[in-house]
Amino acid sequence: MRSSRMTHRSAVTAVVGLTMVTIASCGGGGDDSGGSGAGGDGASDLSLLMNVENNEIPGTLTTLSENACADQNDAAPLSVETVPQTNLDQQLQLLAGQGGLPTLYAAGNAPDLTKTLAESGHVLDFQEALTELDVIDNVEPAAISTIEALYGGFNVLPFEYNIEGIWYNTAMFDEHGVTVPETWDDLVAAAQAFADAGITPFSASGDQGWPITRLIGNYLFRSIGPDALQRVADGEASLTDPEYVEAAQAVADLGSAEFFGQGVGSIDMDTSTNEFISGNAAMYYMGSWALSDFNDDERNDIGVDNIGFMPFPDVEGGAGDRSQLAANVGLPVTMNAEAYGDATADWLSCIAENYGSAALEEYNRVSGFTVNNPVDDVGQLTQEVQDQVSATDEAVLWFEALFNTEATNTSQRNAAPLVTGSISAEEFMGMVQDDLG
Amino acid sequence: MEQVLGDKKSIAILVGPALLVYSLVMLVPVFWSLGYIMFEGNAVTGFRYVGLANFADLLSDSKVHDALLFTLRYALVITIGQVLLGYGLALLYVFVLRRYSSLIRTLVFFPIVLPTVAVALLFQQLFSVAPQNGVVNSLINVFGVDSVDWFGDGGTAFIVIAIMDIWRSMGFYGVLLFAGLVEIPEDVLESARIDGSGGWKMLRHIVLPLSLPVLVSAIIFSINGTLKVFDSILALTNGGPGTSTSPLTIYMFQTSFTYGEYGYGSSVALLLTIICLMVTVVIFRASRRDLTKG
């Protein structure tokens, strides 16, 4: 049954195709499929498909192509194509379905899609490739372990390595005599102190949702332990178990105490950042990519010197602790296994050796590659973050890291209703658990 | 006489190209996608035959039920709103402003020209509650009502969506319906006036029946547009909070391309197409009957 369908389908394609070719040749439309060869020799170019929002990775790679990797670039020239992030998943599915993925590509908004791509042979095994090329020492072990935990293997390149935690306004803490909280109870007490003083304790974007669900995830890693969500993924525990609901309840309580301020559900990302750096909010949970906002003197009214970083606090009696920082590799970029060959392998070793320094020098960005050439002029807060990274032995992921896309969506979209009290903690966890399937 | 207008070759030349392009680019892909209904998986993983499992899921999926209810509610409210207001505008153009209506017509038409992204941004700002009150909240504060977090709740978010889409499209429908009203011959209206028909009576007994065909077209067009609403809601609320403002189209797009269940997404699309078809056939039939009568 299926094969007859397929025959029929390809016949239809052929007919349609013929018409299209006729139309195209009339108009002189070029034939540039943008795909890469699937042969054993790999691709003869380093085509890169990135989400258009990310400037740093294409920028750093372009720098490399002009300097350290100029020879490699002659053999396989770098070319960058971009796609809006909202449309990335759709494009990857469409391109992968046609065998048309470029050499390097941003591998999807959720780890689930990255895994699917890996399972269907569209992703290079970097453990094997980098070992063979003898450059694996150029990747930070912490980055590799984060990637393995996320994607089930060393399937993406750590062009970014971000840590997450609570950024706080040090001047405000001093002024109101609040010490940096080390436990969840301290955090709630600190928030209460600010709320009493008429200051919004937390700035968060309910419009995006994830800055709120990150709190739930971190709470779970502290209360149950670093394997809290792995156990859910393995089916050993359910989000509806009381100890899991407790985390959602704790965050919902922050909402009902109005610690997120008014209208948290409709606050977008810019507004939430701005609330913090204009001195209207005391604390702000975010990843280290926010450093670029903090370092922007024009927008930052409180001054980068008045911003401190604290790891997510402990939960008393919990199995996890503050040293386990939440980390991620941003929107991951990977290499197409079918495009891997001599020329692209050369590129890969050159990237491994030089990317770390180039990214830090040019964009003040911390990557998962080692910094092989010393870089001057790194900002103080950036340095602090880098120190935190190297001091971290064990990293944890985030709430939705191991979820499928549907559960991820459900979780992030219902974060705002959770903190505004439209749905209860039980309902929230129940909805997400249902979608885990 | 009729034979003159029945030359087969001419008919083929005139209708052929449109039918061909339409069939190849729309009909073929539609049936192609419908073929996936019996499969699960996506273009990356490949497809696996599952028989009618997708339909079974469709019936029991509470998200589909919610999305369907929202879609119907939206289509009903928006269609009534935009056609009614559009008709009001058309009456205003024809009977009050008359030959001076051109500028107003153009201006009121203009919002539909604006990019969806821009309109959505505008309404987010108008109805914002944080960091500052938007225009609407400032206004209701004047009347002693507390600020409302419009996008924090599905019910109030729906109100904003409705206002936005009606605001955007009423000028368009005004123009569409104006075409029907402007054709009513002046002598018909004049004789009615001599008979002593007043404004309301004339509207009901003469203007409304005579403009019925174009009114029906507008309703068909509006129902089909609103049942398939996508980008205005995507840009304004992204279906949130939660999924309380997610129509079938957004759910379908997510299922197909974000969740990687293409076959299931196609099933949802089929459901939506069937609903559009049923509604349209009902209205279409009714309009044809009226035409033969008239």
Place this chain on the structure above:
Amino acid sequence: MTGMTSTDLITSPARSGRQGPPVTPRSSRLGRRLRRLPAHLLVALLLVIVTYPLVWLLLGSFKTETEFLEESVFSLPSQFSFDNYVDAWTTGNFSQYVLNSILTVGPSLFLMMLLGTAAGFALEVLVWKGRAGVLLIFLAGIMVPMQMILLPLFTIYFQTGLTGTLWPLVITYTATGLPLTVFLMATYFRAVPREVFEASTLDGAGLVRAFFLIALPMMRNAIFTVGLVQFFFFWNDLLIALTFTNSGELRTLQVGLLNFSGQFGTTQYGPLFAAICLNVFGMLVLYLVLNKQVQKGLTAGAVKG
């Protein structure tokens, strides 16, 4: 109803010439003034409602990021610098996007209107078996959700090597615009007496010639109106453009607006508004120029196919 299909909907200042006797005064002067008062108020309110966003857009395009986030919605920009416009033009790669939009929308609009009007003519004026069925098939196209045809179309375009050109957009717009155009044109043709065409074909002119020489000119207002409506649909389309333009050089204006979004959910409001303003006011100018052209065409009685 013997009326013409007068569809000088949006632009022409008065009803077209073949509309019957001129409008006669409908009431006494005093009564009219009194009756006009609420109408004037209504019109004033309408104008405020529709022009406010344009003013707001324009003001917004001069604001800095901080002003956007911290000042009230009503506040005026503190300075009238064109930084945002410079940003929009460079970051937005604006000229390229405008060109792409014109290159896709122009040909598809022309093709779609030509094919659609011809089909509408054949379906409503000509007499043949099965035309009701074909009209219904076209009508069905209005009901199909666009999201459904994306994957098959992508496959077709990819396999035929059209991906990477603007052809996928032109072809898709042409086809997706057809149902509504055919449906509307058929509706407009319905009001024209068949005798007009019968007479024209008696002297030996073929039906195809009759279509080009008589039907098309007669329908110029309808064509302009439907074309205008479709133009805005094509111009503002995001879904199709997003799916089939996987390259920066092919991006259309609407997709380009997404360039102002940041990776972690941020937006550069100032440049975005500047880009939208360029888009909207550019279109307004185009619209006014077109309007003038059409008026000229009307008085000269000349019509282009």
